[in-house]
C-alpha cells in the first residue's frame with residue numbers, strides 16, 4: 001500500500017513516515033497543499049494522510065478538491081484541536097476518518113488498516129487466494145496449515161498488492177505505483193528480485209504455484225492454473 005503524507009511540520013512528517021514505513025507502507029511526503037494535486041496525478045496512492053493546517057491551501061480545501069476531481073482513495077485528516085467543528089468539517093469535506101494531534105502512531109496505522117479494509121472486498125484483516133492467507137494485522141502468511149517464514153517489508157507490500165488485485169494481471173508500472181515511493185529508480189530489476197524471493201517463500205515445494213508471470217504483461221496471483 002502506498003500512502004501520501006501531507007504535513008508541513010518536518011518533525012511530525014518524519015515521525016509519521018517512520019511509523020508508516022515500519023508498518024510496511026511505501027510513503028511519499030509533501031509539505032504543502034497545492035503540490036498534492038500533482039502527486040496524486042503521478043502515482044496511484046492507496047491512502048492519504050492529510051493535515052488540516054497547511055501552507056498554500058488548507059487540508060479541508062485540498063480534500064474537497066480531491067473529491068471534486070474524483071479521487072476516491074481513503075483520506076485520513078489530522079486535526080490540531082479536538083474541536084467538534086473541525087472534525088465535522090473534515091468529514092463533510094470528504095475525509096473518511098480523522099485523528100486528533102497528538103496521537104500514537106499505532107493508532108494511525110490501525111486506522112489506516114481499517115480504512116484499507118473498508119475499501120477491499122473483505123472486512124476482515126485476512127486476504128486469501130486459494131490456500132494462501134495473509135493477515136494484514138500480523139503481517140504473517142500461511143498456505144493451508146503451513147506457516148510461511150516471515151516476510152521482509154517489501155515482500156509483504158508486494159504480496160499484499162498482488163492479493164488485493166488477485167486474478168488481475170498487474171504491469172510492472174502498476175506494481176511500482178503501489179509498492180515503491182518516488183525514490184524508485186526506473187529500470188531497476190528490484191521487482192524481479194522481490195518476485196523471485198516471494199516465490200521462494202510462497203510457492204517453493206508447492207504443487208500449485210500461485211504467483212504467475214504473464215509474459216509481456218506483468219504478474220498475477222491466482223488460484224487458477
Ligand code: CA
Pocket residue numbers: 007008009051052053054
Ligand atoms: Ca500543519
